[in-house]
Amino acid sequence: MPPVSDRSSPRLSGAPLYRAIWRWHFYAGLFCIPFVIWLALTGSIYLWRPQIEAWLDRPYAHRAAAAPAASPDAQVAAALRAVPGGTLHKYVLPQTPDAAVRVLVTSHGADRRVYLDPQSLAVLGTVTEEHRPMRVLFHLHGELLAGAIGSYLVEIAACWAIVMLLTGLYLWWPRGHRGLAGLLYPRWWAGGRLFWRDLHASAGLWVSLFALGLILTGLPWANGWGNYLVEIRQLTGTSRGPVDWTIGGKPPQTGPMAGAHAGHDMMTTPPPPVRPGELARVIATVRPLGIAPPVLIAPPAMPGAPWSIASDAADRPLRSELKVDGATGRVVSRTDFGQRHWIDRVIGYGVAVHEGALFGLANQLLGTVTALLLILLAVSGAVIWWRRRPVGALGAPPASAGPRLRLGAGLIAAIGALALYLPLFGLTLILVLLFEAGAPRLMPGTARWLGLRPARPARR
Template sequence: MPFIVWLSVTGGIYLFKPQIQALIDRPYNDLALEHHPLPPSALIDAAQRAVPGAVLHRYVLPASENDARQIVVGAGAQQTRVYVHPETGAVLKQVEEQSRFLRLVFHLHGELLAGRWGSMLVELAASWAIVMLLTGLFLWWPRQTSRLAGVLYPRLRRRGRVFWRDMHAVTGVWVSLFAIVLILSGLPWAKNWGSYFNTVRSLTGTASVSQDWSQGSTAEAERRSRLDSGARAALAGNDLRPAGGTVSPAMIDRMIGQAATLGLAPPVELSPPAEGERYWLVKSQAANRPRRSSVEMDPATGRAIGRKDFADGHWIDRTVGYGIALHEGAFLGLANQLFNLLVLVGLVLLSVSSVVLWLRRRPQHRLGAPEPRGDRPRSVLLILAILALVVLVPLFGASLALVVIVERLCLRRWPRARRFLSLRRTAATAR
């Protein structure tokens, strides 16, 4: 329950990333200019000098000519976002990229700021949340009733246990399926599941050239290091002077000027080639991923040589892209954000009401699992759904196997543990 509440709260904050980021950037936008802005290469040079030893990693095309230029420079895996005045070249603000508020929320949500181990805990919590939702629907599904009260709407005038039961059950009926979709669409970010997914795609020959979603802080750091190494080779120093045929300041200005005419969905970034690559990349970072496109730029001529739109990707990448856009509330704009927020509020209400019901029903001096009241008919559909989840999320399958083994071989054979957990006896202990 604490994991579900934590993921719901942090996810609810991240849903409104565009609005929050606009508030953060407001003091640096719509600046009063008296003259034409400096060329991009001069602004890049100012950003690099603000962070000694750093080189250009990304240049963010401004939404307006009067906005401060956001230039990401870095050294190794360490990146800093520098806000530069477009007319004077003065540094208005600089912040370590991974310390930005929304990046912290992102890593709190996906990794608990604990790297791979945190990602594993989140993946386990998400998987078991699906089990709780499925089994909750199975237990509550009305079998012999014609009343809608307490099934599709709560009896708000009732008090005590009935009120909390209705709040829990009715909320679960309405939000469970949407919550499952929300949870599944977030799995591509999980380190363990993402590695499993990539392995399956490699074996089936469906892997894409580059993945458009993060696999955790470790993978991101490796990608930033590759970009830094490639950028240093391309820029040949910190002052953008050409050396050995590398790109010149004039060529960078030309590429940025052409990037602004490509019609990519904002925000748009220009970045040097990563290690092992040749061309500069202009890429849309639109929150709604189906709107994203990327264009390769030849540094020798400053011209675009190839474009890849979302529709050009493999159908698996497109499916994941749609899922992530829905997960982040970006696919349908504000309506998507508000609907996701409603589902998250429902998950919090499910968690709170379950704790209240547990406190009211728990037997004295026990963990609180209520005594079984007869055997419910087995559901083939429920069993198949759990087995499908085992195959889809191997980490969950491993944890489920561990739980079954410990319960059957240890807990049910230990009388005190069996009573504390309200477990049934095994055939061996019954004899």
């Protein structure tokens, strides 16, 4: 998203480093614009997931209690009858006595959520878990509904969005500029090209810190970076403890608690039948413990194994995981958030902030404002590009015809560190550099259109 360098001196704007950073800002911005707008729109809606899901589930929130609730075993049996051939995956502990019972039943590799009247056991509704509106939005946001390929595209866009923000801050940095107008706020009275340049620069300044935070806290979900982190942790011996975020839309396949999260994705044989009375015994043990809702209760994966109980609270620092012996109701083990590895705790806090759950309504509002500013940044950058683009060319800042660019050791180290932290950035950076080096010789017309070589002089 190239700025209009009206405040930069000719000497500075012509310097090789400045022009190179301007070009990389342009390329990064032009690639990221559609992704930034899409992710900001879908992400701002997902921030309000608790309110949206409560509105969607309002028919099941309160049921008239005409009789005592049926036993948990009877409730599970009714849910299994509603999904022929299904097996119990998880029982959602009701938060209030009059709420509808929610049971997750696995059938043909997919989970179905069955809503039951707790007294009459009437089936109030069923829905495939991955077809629920907020789950669809989750996949639209993180994978573009394109699976692993979509996740990689989103991750590449996130990497280059970091480049866009960092180079934009460098270009924004005041150089001989007087006053705050045009720096901290746009010159509304200027109009035209200058107004759009100011709007782009000031929006970028205010949103950069929060946008960088959103990008970095979203990386653990990405297919490439998430698995990269798993591999690094295995090599460094830091992969102990529960992992409770998805990678590329799927539960991670590592860690001692993976089975409790992976569910049917991890199962190679049908689970053993649930023994009568065990679920009620587990509920009686778990309910007084005050586990943050929603609480998911999963049956044993093999005969004699304990039941798995996990909090699925959006505010991840509130989460706990337990193992309970169904025969005796004894708590076999408990892992609270504070007992996890510090890397998991850092990611947990980051994910909670990213989803707008860590500090309530203020977190949701801050995330929404950040998303709206990102949209403003993308739109204003697109307008600047469209207004300044020359006829017959992309409009990228032309390569410098002056002294050859020489990078300092500090800048090279910073780029190397970023490439090491973000492998997909490093890979795509190498591809772009190879293209820039080869295009002027192999594709002179394309290189001229991209601004990689001077345009032909006009004939007189």
